[in-house]
Amino acid sequence: MKFANLLFLAAPIFAQEAFVLRNVTIHPVTAPEIAGGSISVANGKIVEYGAKVAAAKNVKVIDGKGLHVYPGMINCATLMGISEVTSVRESNDTNEIGEFVPQVRAVIAFNPDSEHVPVTRVNGITSVVTMPASLTEGRGAGGAAQSILRGQAAVVHMDGWNWEDMGINRNAGLLMRFPQIVTARVSAFEGATAAAIPFADAKKIYDAELKKVDNFFDAARRYQTAKLAKAADFKPNVQYEAMLPLLEGKAPLLVPAERERTIREVIAFAKKQKVKLILLDVQKPGKSIDLIKENNIPVVVGKPTNLPLDEDDPYDAAYSLPGQLYKAGIKFAFGTYDNQFARNLPFEAAFAVAYGLPYEAAMKALTIDAAEIFGVGNVTGSLDKGKSADFVVTDGDPLEVKTQVKMLFINGKNVALDNRQTRLYEKYNSRK
Amino acid sequence: MKQFLLFISLAMFSLAQTPVTVAIRNAKLVTISGPVIAKGTVVLRNGLIEEASENATVPDGAWVIEGDGLTVYPGLIDSISNIGIAPPAPTGPVTGAITATALAPPAPPARGPEDRPRTTSWERAADKFRSNDPRIESARNAGFTSAVIFPTTGIFAGQGAVVNLAGDNPSKMIIESPAGQYMTLTGGGGAGGARGFPSSGMGVYAYVRQIFIDLDYYERTKAAYQANPSGKQRPAYDRALEGVKESGRLLMPATSKVEMERVIKLASELKMPFVLYGVHEGYRAASVLKQANASVLISAKWPTRPPTADPEAEEPLRTLELRESAASTPVTLNKEGVKFAFYSDGQTPAEFLKGVRLAVTRGLSHDDAVKAMTLSAAEIHGVSNRLGSIEKGKIANLVVTKGDLLTEKPAIQYVFVDGMHYVPTADGAPTPTAPQGTGRRPR
Numbered sequence: 001m002k003f004a005n006l007l008f009l010a011a012p013i014f015a016q017e018a019f020v021l022r023n024v025t026i027h028p029v030t031a032p033e034i035a036g037g038s039i040s041v042a043n044g045k046i047v048e049y050g051a052k053v054a055a056a057k058n059v060k061v062i063d064g065k066g067l068h069v070y071p072g073m074i075n076c077a078t079l080m081g082i083s084e085v086t087s088v089r090e091s092n093d094t095n096e097i098g099e100f101v102p103q104v105r106a107v108i109a110f111n112p113d114s115e116h117v118p119v120t121r122v123n124g125i126t127s128v129v130t131m132p133a134s135l136t137e138g139r140g141a142g143g144a145a146q147s148i149l150r151g152q153a154a155v156v157h158m159d160g161w162n163w164e165d166m167g168i169n170r171n172a173g174l175l176m177r178f179p180q181i182v183t184a185r186v187s188a189f190e191g192a193t194a195a196a197i198p199f200a201d202a203k204k205i206y207d208a209e210l211k212k213v214d215n216f217f218d219a220a221r222r223y224q225t226a227k228l229a230k231a232a233d234f235k236p237n238v239q240y241e242a243m244l245p246l247l248e249g250k251a252p253l254l255v256p257a258e259r260e261r262t263i264r265e266v267i268a269f270a271k272k273q274k275v276k277l278i279l280l281d282v283q284k285p286g287k288s289i290d291l292i293k294e295n296n297i298p299v300v301v302g303k304p305t306n307l308p309l310d311e312d313d314p315y316d317a318a319y320s321l322p323g324q325l326y327k328a329g330i331k332f333a334f335g336t337y338d339n340q341f342a343r344n345l346p347f348e349a350a351f352a353v354a355y356g357l358p359y360e361a362a363m364k365a366l367t368i369d370a371a372e373i374f375g376v377g378n379v380t381g382s383l384d385k386g387k388s389a390d391f392v393v394t395d396g397d398p399l400e401v402k403t404q405v406k407m408l409f410i411n412g413k414n415v416a417l418d419n420r421q422t423r424l425y426e427k428y429n430s431r432k
Numbered sequence: 433m434k435q436f437l438l439f440i441s442l443a444m445f446s447l448a449q450t451p452v453t454v455a456i457r458n459a460k461l462v463t464i465s466g467p468v469i470a471k472g473t474v475v476l477r478n479g480l481i482e483e484a485s486e487n488a489t490v491p492d493g494a495w496v497i498e499g500d501g502l503t504v505y506p507g508l509i510d511s512i513s514n515i516g517i518a519p520p521a522p523t524g525p526v527t528g529a530i531t532a533t534a535l536a537p538p539a540p541p542a543r544g545p546e547d548r549p550r551t552t553s554w555e556r557a558a559d560k561f562r563s564n565d566p567r568i569e570s571a572r573n574a575g576f577t578s579a580v581i582f583p584t585t586g587i588f589a590g591q592g593a594v595v596n597l598a599g600d601n602p603s604k605m606i607i608e609s610p611a612g613q614y615m616t617l618t619g620g621g622g623a624g625g626a627r628g629f630p631s632s633g634m635g636v637y638a639y640v641r642q643i644f645i646d647l648d649y650y651e652r653t654k655a656a657y658q659a660n661p662s663g664k665q666r667p668a669y670d671r672a673l674e675g676v677k678e679s680g681r682l683l684m685p686a687t688s689k690v691e692m693e694r695v696i697k698l699a700s701e702l703k704m705p706f707v708l709y710g711v712h713e714g715y716r717a718a719s720v721l722k723q724a725n726a727s728v729l730i731s732a733k734w735p736t737r738p739p740t741a742d743p744e745a746e747e748p749l750r751t752l753e754l755r756e757s758a759a760s761t762p763v764t765l766n767k768e769g770v771k772f773a774f775y776s777d778g779q780t781p782a783e784f785l786k787g788v789r790l791a792v793t794r795g796l797s798h799d800d801a802v803k804a805m806t807l808s809a810a811e812i813h814g815v816s817n818r819l820g821s822i823e824k825g826k827i828a829n830l831v832v833t834k835g836d837l838l839t840e841k842p843a844i845q846y847v848f849v850d851g852m853h854y855v856p857t858a859d860g861a862p863t864p865t866a867p868q869g870t871g872r873r874p875r
Binding site: 181183198199200202260261310311312 | 740741742743745746748749750
């Protein structure tokens with residue numbers, strides 16, 4: 001930490017400035033590691049890496065003796081930049097009202113000055129997926145109409161002046177709350193009461209909601225046809241306009257689906273509507289794991305340290321899920337579904353490693369797989385030539401809690417490692 | 433001969449309102465209070481059992497029933513019922529406060545214990561009892577001659593009554609009143625306390641404790657005032673406290689072991705006899721109940737998967753375990769020596785007996801099961817000096833069958849209530865032609 005600061009002060013490196021990092025062990029994730037290698041960066045992009053890298057004249061050389069370089073990690077589910085303090089309403093720009101609000105874009109609401117950004121990135125997280133709405137809200141039965149199509153997620157860099165700088169994929173997918181059959185009435189005080197709503201009634205509500213969704217998709221498709229045909233009476237509509245990337249297969253549908261039945265139904269829905277799909281927050285896939293594989297649907301798992309879903313689940317249900325997905329050959333990434341603990345992403349993945357996920361697979365899930373799932377595989381996620389220079393320089397394994405991050409580069413910029421937490425640490429540490 | 437007898441008895445019932453003298457001769461007597469008498473005679477006179485022994489003399493002029501091949505049991509008692517005081521329960525659980533809260537009339541929300549929320553402790557089932565409930569006949573057809581009826585809405589719902597299940601005049605059907613206070617203990621408010629105090633479980637417990645603290649103070653101030661009113665402020669009359677006091681026994685709900693422990697702890701502070709009802713998890717709490725010397729009323733409505741449940745819902749192991757093991761509670765408690773009786777929990781008599789038979793398949797003996805619906809029930813409700821067994825001097829409530837009583841289709845030949853005899857209709861349902869409430873069909 002101190003070392004990094006000194007280095008930073010002694011040799012300030014500005015964004016876009018070319019430099020070569022020498023004497024480091026390089027872990028490209030997509031290729032075998034290289035000890036004593038170098039990595040050269042120019043214009044914010046990786047020029048090359050390897051055992052021998054020729055540096056142009058007058059290029060800054062940074063000595064990284066004893067340090068390790070890893071690609072920056074991606075947290076695939078956060079509310080980064082749009083939610084600061086969940087319990088302070090003014091600081092939350094999430095959960096738009098309305099049943100179908102696909103036109104809502106998380107990226108334009110991104111606050112680059114969020115305190116969560118520097119706190120999160122110091123653990124090596126150089127990009128995140130920002131969701132337009134939290135996953136836990138809007139699951140109740142009855143009551144006010146809950147948003148179904150909730151807006152567009154974005155992949156953002158964890159450094160920049162504004163959202164235009166930071167957004168790598170401004171439309172990384174359309175978040176959807178898939179209708180559920182809810183039979184348990186949950187009270188905050190008394191917990192769930194068994195079968196409070198008869199199944200037949202719950203099914204009716206579900207069917208009605210699903211019908212509404214189908215109708216909306218049909219309307220969007222008619223809009224698409226009318227637009228393509230340049231129909232005379234064509235009238236622009238932001239809602240349907242926002243559906244076009246989805247219908248054209250350019251953006252996926254992001255659907256939280258915890259359990260087998262939901263997963264099954266969501267996959268059937270996506271097939272019927274012929275849209276790309278990413279499953280979020282899968283917790284208890286059961287037999288649907290084969291279905292996920294069959295259809296090659298990527299998954300963003302939640303925190304392995306989460307409690308298991310049901311009281312009789314094995315204690316390691318959440319720990320071992322990533323390992324199971326890996327064994328089934330499903331492409332997956334990690335997301336924390338929050339901001340406060342988004343920084344713990346590598347340590348969460350480490351739990352999965354302890355419970356059956358190979359280490360290399362965990363590193364890929366944190367980097368290149370995550371990038372590919374969210375359509376930024378050509379921009380970030382590995383140390384390959386031409387990609388954005390997003391990497392982290394550590395004194396060891398980034399999944400290990402004791403490891404110190406010494407330097408962090410986002411878009412080739414050596415990003416300061418101080419943040420609200422280090423400031424508080426210094427402040428109270430210096431109290432006499 | 434038979435025809436003649438039939439005629440005679442017909443004439444007697446239509447002419448006289450007093451019960452005839454009946455002798456059931458040479459029948460198997462399952463006395464419950466003592467050993468089974470393989471061949472004995474029981475004599476009923478004036479609504480009471482005059483004799484029951486191997487060699488009882490048959491009085492002159494008695495209607496003699498030849499008991500060869502017949503078995504005589506004491507009439508069955510449903511230990512908690514709302515027969516005669518409430519319409520037949522709709523589908524859904526009757527135990528506890530779910531119904532209680534659902535049926536609670538809208539009232540301004542209570543602010544605290546001083547408003548005596550959800551308390552109708554002064555209400556007596558005996559006062560509300562009506563003899564024209566068609567369920568009375570169907571219960572009797574199944575062998576039930578008595579029921580202990582309670583108002584069931586509220587924390588202190590009201591006072592029970594032991595009633596006989598035959599007659600026109602409700603007053604004459606009451607055997608004992610009051611017979612315990614029916615309580616529920618769930619926080620019914622919820623929704624941020626919109627229904628007033630107490631909305632939480634702990635609030636209910638605090639309220640119950642408060643009532644007994646208030647009762648203690650109430651009695652002392654009342655006694656002091658009565659001793660010498662002069663110069664003293666008069667204490668206000670409190671019907672809630674009066675009602676609790678006169679009920680004499682508390683019926684408190686407990687399904688799970690932890691609830692039993694909690695309720696026993698609460699009840700033992702209250703210095704009033706208590707009985708637990710529900711008790712489905714008793715199979716794992718036998719020692720707890722034994723240690724507390726608690727008597728329990730077991731709901732014969734065993735937990736089942738709700739028919740409206742989500743077919744794909746994963747049920748927790750503890751739910752499944754309770755569902756699997758609840759019916760083993762009676763045999764477990766019997767082994768441990770815990771006194772228990774069964775109650776119908778809103779089920780029809782046929783469903784009730786089916787539930788009891790399930791307990792028998794889990795190892796409870798037939799006669800122990802009968803005991804839990806006769807003598808044990810009478811003992812728990814404090815009427816064992818009048819009901820519950822075939823003994824001299826007790827009320828003449830009997831069921832006469834061919835074969836065992838607890839079979840799928842028991843061949844009930846006669847039912848005697850207060851010495852009056854009834855022949856069950858074939859399907860066990862009340863016949864529409866019968867005048868409501870009387871149901872007398874002399875043989």
